[in-house]
Every structure is written in C-alpha cells, then in structure tokens.
Amino acid sequence: QQQVRQSPQSLTVWEGETAILNCSYEDSTFDYFPWYWQFPRESPALLIAIRPVSNKKEDGRFTIFFNKREKKLSLHITDSQPGDSATYFCAAQNNYAQGLTFGLGTRVSVFP
Amino acid sequence: GALVYQYPRRTICKSGTSMRMECQAVGFQATSVAWYRQSPQKTFELIALSTVNSAIKYEQNFTQEKFPISHPNLSFSSMTVLNAYLEDRGLYLCGARDWGSSAETLYFGSGTRLTVL
Numbered sequence: 001q002q003q004v005r006q007s008p009q010s011l012t013v014w015e016g017e018t019a020i021l022n023c024s025y026e027d028s029t030f031d032y033f034p035w036y037w038q039f040p041r042e043s044p045a046l047l048i049a050i051r052p053v054s055n056k057k058e059d060g061r062f063t064i065f066f067n068k069r070e071k072k073l074s075l076h077i078t079d080s081q082p083g084d085s086a087t088y089f090c091a092a093q094n095n096y097a098q099g100l101t102f103g104l105g106t107r108v109s110v111f112p
Numbered sequence: 113g114a115l116v117y118q119y120p121r122r123t124i125c126k127s128g129t130s131m132r133m134e135c136q137a138v139g140f141q142a143t144s145v146a147w148y149r150q151s152p153q154k155t156f157e158l159i160a161l162s163t164v165n166s167a168i169k170y171e172q173n174f175t176q177e178k179f180p181i182s183h184p185n186l187s188f189s190s191m192t193v194l195n196a197y198l199e200d201r202g203l204y205l206c207g208a209r210d211w212g213s214s215a216e217t218l219y220f221g222s223g224t225r226l227t228v229l
Contacts, residue, residue: 034217035220042222042223043118043203043220043222044205044220046217046218046219050219054153072162088154089156099156099158099161099171100146100156100218102148102155103155
C-alpha cells in the first residue's frame with residue numbers, strides 16, 4: 001500500500017495560473033513533509049517543507065497547506081512560470097525511520 | 113553550503129557483473145545516508161538507510177547480499193550492485209543528512225544511472 005499518495009499524476013497550467021498539487025498519507029507518526037522537484041535528467045532537490053505544528057508554509061510563489069486531521073497537504077504554485085515545469089514529489093518522514101517515503105510524483109507542465 | 117557528490121553519473125555493465133557507486137558529502141557531516149533507486153515510471157524506492165556507528169537497515173526487497181553498503185566515516189558512503197540484471201536498471205540516488213543537527217534536509221547527489229546490457 002502506497003504510504004504517500006499524490007494527485008493528479010500530471011497537471012498542465014498556463015503561465016500565470018495557480019497549480020495545485022495534492023498529497024495524502026497514511027502513517028500518523030509522520031512529522032516532516034518535504035516537497036522535492038526534479039527536472040529531467042537531474043536529481044531531486046528540496047523545494048519547501050513543513051512540520052505538522054504549522055498548517056501553512058510559504059516560500060515565494062510556493063505554499064504548502066497542511067491538514068493534520070485529514071492527513072492531507074497540498075502544494076500551491078502561484079503565478080506559474082514555464083521554468084516551474086518539473087515533476088514534484090511529496091515525501092514524508094518520522095523521527096524513527098529517518099528515511100523519506102516518497103509519493104509517485106506529479107508532473108507539472110506550464111505553457112507560456 | 114551543503115553538497116553531495118555522487119559518481120559515476122552513469123554506468124553501463126554487462127548482465128551478471130557488478131558496479132560500485134560512491135557518495136561524498138561536502139560542507140556537513142553525513143551521519144545518515146539513504147540510498148534510493150528510481151526505476152522507470154516509478155518513484156523513489158528506499159534501498160537502505162545507513163547511520164554511522166549503527167547497523168545498516170535494508171528495506172523489504174533489498175538485501176545486503178545484493179546491495180552491500182559501506183559508510184566508514186562522516187563524509188563518504190558507497191554502494192555496490194552485485195550481479196546486476198535488467199531489473200536493476202534505474203537511477204540510484206544517495207541522500208545524506210546530518211541527523212545530529214537541527215537540519216532535516218536530505219541532500220541528494222546527482223545520481224548514478226545504471227544501464228544493464
């Protein structure tokens with residue numbers, strides 16, 4: 001069973017629109033949720049992360065909204081740019097495992 | 113800043129042979145190193161988690177006999193893929209973190225893309 005689920009699998013938006021990427025998880029002991037983005041032929045890089053003590057984390061055009069009760073979170077990309085086109089991975093971790101569990105990713109395409 | 117160098121970037125090996133990949137942390141202490149595999153059309157599978165001075169923990173479907181890992185100090189880790197076959201193809205990533213610090217970020221190396229002929 002996939003511990004971290006992402007939707008949609010792929011997403012296309014026009015430049016300037018807001019892209020919304022969804023993520024949900026099963027394990028209630030997860031306490032750290034980073035989002036990574038990966039460009040073609042590159043390794044993933046940390047984009048933004050949140051801990052459950054907050055329900056929102058903002059960094060420029062990227063915002064995470066977190067709902068601990070429903071075990072859901074979403075990444076909003078406002079004023080999307082063509083350079084934001086990448087695959088975005090939601091990940092989760094708890095203190096005990098130390099390793100990250102990744103979702104299957106959402107491929108975002110931003111057209112000018 | 114924190115950097116993780118991983119090499120080789122890509123490698124091709126014959127079926128049944130072995131290949132080794134290495135990971136070097138620069139600018140921080142890699143007390144914890146996680147090795148992942150990203151197969152075509154799949155997400156990142158955690159192979160094993162290595163913490164200095166602790167036993168290496170392998171995930172289900174991955175074994176030390178197939179993927180032996182060395183983590184001798186706070187800046188270096190290596191993993192070997194023994195007897196590689198087609199199903200071992202993919203992008204192998206090392207992710208390193210200074211677990212003892214307040215930093216939670218897992219820094220990834222550039223990856224080693226393995227092709228098996």
